[in-house]
Amino acid sequence: MPAAVAVAGALSAPAGAALDRSGADSDRMLAHIKHLSSDELGGRGNGTPGLERAAEYVAARFRDARLQPGGEAGTFYQTFEITLTPEADPRRAVVISGSSRETRFTLGTHYHPLFVRDADAPSANAAERLALVFAGYGISAPGLGYDDYRDVDVAGKAVIVFTHEPQENDPESVFDGQSLTPYAGIQMKASEARQRGARLLVVVEDPAHVQDRALTQTWTEDPQIDDLGMPVIRVDRARVARALKDLDFNSAARRIDSLFQPQSRALPDATIAFDDSTAITRARVRNVVAIARGVDPALSREAVVVGAHYDHLGLGGRHSMAPSATGTVHNGADDNASGTAALLEIARLAAGRRLPRTLVFVAFAAEEIGLIGSRHYVDHPPVPMARTVAMINLDMIGRPRGRVMIGGLERTPALKARITALAPTTSLRLDGFAEGYQDGASDDASFFRAGVPTVSFFTGFHGDYHRPTDDWGSVDAAGCAEIAALALDLAVSLATSGKPF
Ligand SMILES: [Zn+2]
Numbered sequence: 001m002p003a004a005v006a007v008a009g010a011l012s013a014p015a016g017a018a019l020d021r022s023g024a025d026s027d028r029m030l031a032h033i034k035h036l037s038s039d040e041l042g043g044r045g046n047g048t049p050g051l052e053r054a055a056e057y058v059a060a061r062f063r064d065a066r067l068q069p070g071g072e073a074g075t076f077y078q079t080f081e082i083t084l085t086p087e088a089d090p091r092r093a094v095v096i097s098g099s100s101r102e103t104r105f106t107l108g109t110h111y112h113p114l115f116v117r118d119a120d121a122p123s124a125n126a127a128e129r130l131a132l133v134f135a136g137y138g139i140s141a142p143g144l145g146y147d148d149y150r151d152v153d154v155a156g157k158a159v160i161v162f163t164h165e166p167q168e169n170d171p172e173s174v175f176d177g178q179s180l181t182p183y184a185g186i187q188m189k190a191s192e193a194r195q196r197g198a199r200l201l202v203v204v205e206d207p208a209h210v211q212d213r214a215l216t217q218t219w220t221e222d223p224q225i226d227d228l229g230m231p232v233i234r235v236d237r238a239r240v241a242r243a244l245k246d247l248d249f250n251s252a253a254r255r256i257d258s259l260f261q262p263q264s265r266a267l268p269d270a271t272i273a274f275d276d277s278t279a280i281t282r283a284r285v286r287n288v289v290a291i292a293r294g295v296d297p298a299l300s301r302e303a304v305v306v307g308a309h310y311d312h313l314g315l316g317g318r319h320s321m322a323p324s325a326t327g328t329v330h331n332g333a334d335d336n337a338s339g340t341a342a343l344l345e346i347a348r349l350a351a352g353r354r355l356p357r358t359l360v361f362v363a364f365a366a367e368e369i370g371l372i373g374s375r376h377y378v379d380h381p382p383v384p385m386a387r388t389v390a391m392i393n394l395d396m397i398g399r400p401r402g403r404v405m406i407g408g409l410e411r412t413p414a415l416k417a418r419i420t421a422l423a424p425t426t427s428l429r430l431d432g433f434a435e436g437y438q439d440g441a442s443d444d445a446s447f448f449r450a451g452v453p454t455v456s457f458f459t460g461f462h463g464d465y466h467r468p469t470d471d472w473g474s475v476d477a478a479g480c481a482e483i484a485a486l487a488l489d490l491a492v493s494l495a496t497s498g499k500p501f
């Protein structure tokens with residue numbers, strides 16, 4: 001996102017902009033925020049009971065407003081599956097069979113998964129034994145004259161690689177010497193292995209980082225994994241070395257560093273058994289969807305979506321800005337109990353309005369773990385995307401203090417004209433998004449990728465962002481209500497006019 005696109009300066013009072021304002025109720029909104037961000041709801045982590053309670057709270061408010069359910073089977077819920085934390089479980093094991101011995105690696109103790117496969121990629125199962133190939137650092141950098149995969153075929157096999165990169169402490173290295181190049185990243189290594197048809201990537205510390213327990217520690221404190229292409233496991237190096245007697249990690253690394261030649265080779269006597277279905281856990285979470293049906297026979301087939309994510313980080317973890325506070329409730333009052341409260345208030349006020357177009361209200365789950373809820377909505381909309389004329393997103397609107405940032409207008413100038421028309425009706429200063437906000441960072445991205453014009457409301461990052469201190473005490477409820485009123489007026493205006501743009 002470019003630096004502060006000042007919308008405010010461009011806004012002038014148009015003639016005849018007076019709209020029927022329905023005052024949003026700041027007390028009501030603050031009550032929603034207090035409840036959603038309470039310790040009782042545990043930070044609304046995906047896959048936790050706190051998120052389910054929040055979903056039921058949102059659905060109950062939609063019901064109170066006498067909105068129609070927009071979810072599956074006559075309910076307010078759209079249910080979908082997410083990938084979650086695997087639990088340390090001694091029954092879940094990886095087994096490496098060497099020439100004469102079998103070595104078990106227990107989940108959480110001797111190995112942990114870093115990534116899992118795509119849901120549609122072929123899975124391994126416990127009964128299947130994959131052949132093992134050692135591939136040095138797992139790096140293919142032909143431009144630097146180095147390719148661990150040059151002489152080995154890894155298709156259908158498991159590949160063992162080191163973390164980091166060759167010649168790492170050598171300032172003369174063709175890599176970057178003391179600072180790591182992108183080749184050292186696990187995701188890059190996974191992608192190289194995957195492109196060559198490997199079925200599993202087994203990662204051990206390189207000899208320069210035998211004491212490096214950083215990844216293991218992160219996993220222990222916050223066992224979450226990403227769903228990225230192929231299974232990748234981090235395995236206890238010393239235990240692998242004992243299991244594979246004819247593979248000497250230290251001498252292989254020394255030879256790579258000194259000769260700058262790959263030392264990759266198949267390990268003909270060794271196999272590994274790995275059941276990736278036991279390495280991942282899935283949970284069901286729910287978007288909460290309500291509909292205010294339009295009354296115009298033609299226009300009611302079209303919809304304006306108002307959305308806000310209601311999930312947050314639970315007890316912290318991978319996405320927390322305070323990793324040492326993992327285990328503490330991340331209350332998420334601003335992110336995004338505030339946007340959820342605005343959504344509920346807009347839904348309540350719009351419910352009885354009998355507008356020409358249909359309004360759809362959505363509280364998204366699983367935003368914090370990759371905009372998954374909004375992607376699910378876009379793939380399963382109650383009103384087709386082709387007839388969704390606009391989406392209004394509210395994410396972090398809790399700290400306006402006199403102004404609000406509005407994003408997305410540069411993509412749809414006609415929306416900017418709509419906002420401009422509403423500017424005189426609000427006491428808030430309207431700004432563009434400030435630097436530091438990444439376009440596509442919230443649920444509006446799922447809609448603009450689907451070709452729907454979007455507008456997003458945001459009141460800025462702060463020191464409590466993604467920390468346990470994002471509490472309701474710092475919320476400016478009156479300002480939130482002003483934003484809700486503005487977003488409501490925008491939704492009404494989009495749902496009313498013959499041509500939205
Ligand atoms: Zn958010």
Ligand SMILES: [Zn+2]
Pocket residue numbers: 335368466
């Ligand atoms: Zn967030």
